[in-house]
Amino acid sequence: MVDYVRKRVAVIGGGIAGLAAAVRLRDLTPATTDIIVYEQSGVLGGKLRTGELGGLPVERGAESFLTSAPDGGESAAVALARHLGLDLVHPARVPAALAVGGHLAPIPAGTLMGVPADPGAVAGIARATAHDADEGRPLLAEGADVAVGDLVRARYGDQIVDRLVDPLLGGVYAGRADRLSLEVTAPQLARAARVEHTLGAAVRAVQRAKAPTGRPVFSAVRGGMSRLVSAAATASGARISLGLPVRDIARTAHGWRLLLGAAASAPSAGPAARSGTAPMPQTDDVDAVIIAVPARPASRLLAGISAAAAEAVGVLDYASVALVGLALPPGTPLPALSGFLVPPSEGTLVKAATFFTQKWPHLTPRRPGFSTPGAGSNRTPESGPVIVRASLGRAGEQERLQFDDEVLLERARRELGELLGDELPPPAAAWVQRWGGGLPQYAPGHRDRVASARAALPPGLALAGAAFDGVGIPACIASGEKAAEDVSKSLEEA
Structure with a gap:
């Protein structure tokens, strides 16, 4: 003391x-x-x-945090929330998807920030075009750091980066894999790469070291x-x-x-x-x-x-992003997903979407006797608004955000409809939250x-x-x- x-x-x-x-x-x-x-x-x-949309609390910034720390203990956010006497909630067990080539495909399980241990397991979305050969030495020298994209492109080829790694990294950092540090964005993979001779072996080493905790992956307050x-x-x-x-x-x-x-x-x-x-x-x-x-x-x-x-x-450079919140009419049909990510190669301003009232069921008012939709259903509760939140903009795209709120709202609604394959109805309420220079690169x-x-x-x-x-x-x-x-x-x- x-x-x-x-x-x-x-x-x-x-x-x-x-x-x-x-x-x-x-x-x-x-x-x-x-x-x-x-x-x-x-x-x-x-x-x-935390903002309000359609009478529900909807985040205008970060919506959740990791429940576990890299060592398997509870994360610093969970520990602080408990220290402060706050209750935690967790997202529904609803899958997320990738928007690739005009359709939504489930995000493959078993990847590490989009990097698979076996590229063949993700062939439905992206095909490996490079050979992950053992060259008799670790992938990464001790103390060295590289861009995530440089490592993965050399070992698996362009499609794995463009269709898997870029959207997953972009969902967190709004950046591109070819410019983001492996040491910072995937530190466990960086450590394994200093020992293992192939990228597949490095991913498997990280996955083996992850002890199951029984906790949900994400939490919120x-x-x-x-x-x-x-x-x-x-x-x-x-x-x-x-x-x-x-x-x-x-x-x-x-x-x-x-x-x-x-x-x-x-x-x-x-x-x-x-x-x-x-x-x-x-x-x-x-x-x-x-x-x-x-x-x-x-x-x-x-x-x-x-x-x-x-x-x-x-x-240190930063990326600017904007968040768009849409309160759609009750009963608006959506896929049975928590949301989806969009690779930069799709060319859209929207880089991610969250189906907020499906991902966070505790927010959704339900009529007596109404049960949560099953995994194959696209039903939504009819007693409250359907909240969709979209993230717009990536590193280097600041000029694409330089429109007034009405233009961004309509652009987001149009692109979301195109990505979902069906036009979304006009929202009953909406907002735009801009985070200029908000995400470190x-x-x-x-x-x-x-x-x-x-x-x-x-x-x-x-x-x-x-x-x-x-x-x-x-x-x-x-x-x-x-x-x-x-x-x-x-x-x-x-």
């Missing part, structure tokens, strides 16, 4: 990584510790945001992800500062000084600036800082502390760049979040908790 009374810690960024850091700090430090969360927007939670956000903010006991950006951080003799407020105005910006009466910037002195913001603002904050760290962090070598950035930072300053340790709610939470542990240790040693 920290011995000094009234220590102060600033967490810059109020997304789930920053809030998880604040909760962990509260658990590790004395009750007298001041924790301040600075979020420059007007709302906490980052890309966790009952009532919506915004409940996780508000519960974490409350449990942290932190002072929440909204709408006040942190412009700069600098070392002091005893800690850190934060410069707060909007960027300085130019001399000609207005009468107050010209008369010399512009508001003075605010400052806050703290003993430690956790930076939990995207890469570019993090790089700006680090520039005055370590140019090397700022440069390593600042190279981890190029090969990302993990080493982040490690070098962290090594260049002095004690009492830590980095957390998707910019550094991976997308996904469990990864962000674990990253925030680790940053809190590092900062707490630095305060004890100060």
Whole structure:
């Protein structure tokens, strides 16, 4: 425990990584510790945001998280939810599909992020055109990293990447396999590739190492992800500062000084600036800082502390996406699926769709005596809306999203109908949620760049979040908790 009374810690960024850091700090430090969360927007939670559509709670960001951690234990998200006293729900056991060549095909079982152990098992969707030969050495040298697409194309050919790996990776990262790091997006496969001589053997090694847990694969918070956000903010006991950006951080003799407020105005910006009466910037002195913001603002904050760290962090690129929510009339028929993914080769703006009220049956109001449709049925409950959520846009496609909401809504409805083979009716209600620059694109070598950035930072300053340790709610939470542990240790040693 920290011995000094009234220590102060600033967490810059109020997304789930920053809030998880604040909760962990509260658990590790004395009750007298001041924790301040600075979020420059007007709302906490980052890309966790529960909206309303057709009278139902529908996520405007991440809708679920992995239940298990890579080691077989429960994930950091499940652990935090339980710590906060939140109930979890799980999706229905309904399959998902791929939209390939104008029809929906079930996503093949037994792949690892779309990479099969035996390409012959997925021949109905994609055929291998390369030979996965044993060349007498591991696929990947120790410490090396490659793009997922480079490895799989060399071993299985183009179709496996274009029709399987790209849509599955795209569903998580909105990126392309040829540009995404194997080490970050498939770390277990990367480790196996440093031992095994063929890709098939590497996939089988990962699959053998996965002990069955008996848990559902995915979980969500009952009532919506915004409940996780508000519960974490409350449990942290932190002072929440909204709408006040942190412009700069600098070392002091005893800690850190934060410069707060909007960027300085130019001399000609207005009468107050010209008369010399512009508001003075605010400052806050703290003993430690956790930076939990995207890469570019993090790089700006680090520039005055370590140019090397700022440069390593600042190279990360991002993809922009938009989510479209449609509340379709009750009884609208849909395939008996949880949704589908669309390979980039199909040329659509829609890259994925979720049949929300089929995937999350706890949301669907049901008449007495109405039972959940069976696996072969396309019946939907008639007592409530049918909610479909579509994800639009991939890395490098920002210009395809530059239309007003009405155009995107109609484009999404039209493409969904074409992919399903039947026009969807006009929605009773709808919304568009845009996440500009929302998803990190981890190029090969990302993990080493982040490690070098962290090594260049002095004690009492830590980095957390998707910019550094991976997308996904469990990864962000674990990253925030680790940053809190590092900062707490630095305060004890100060």
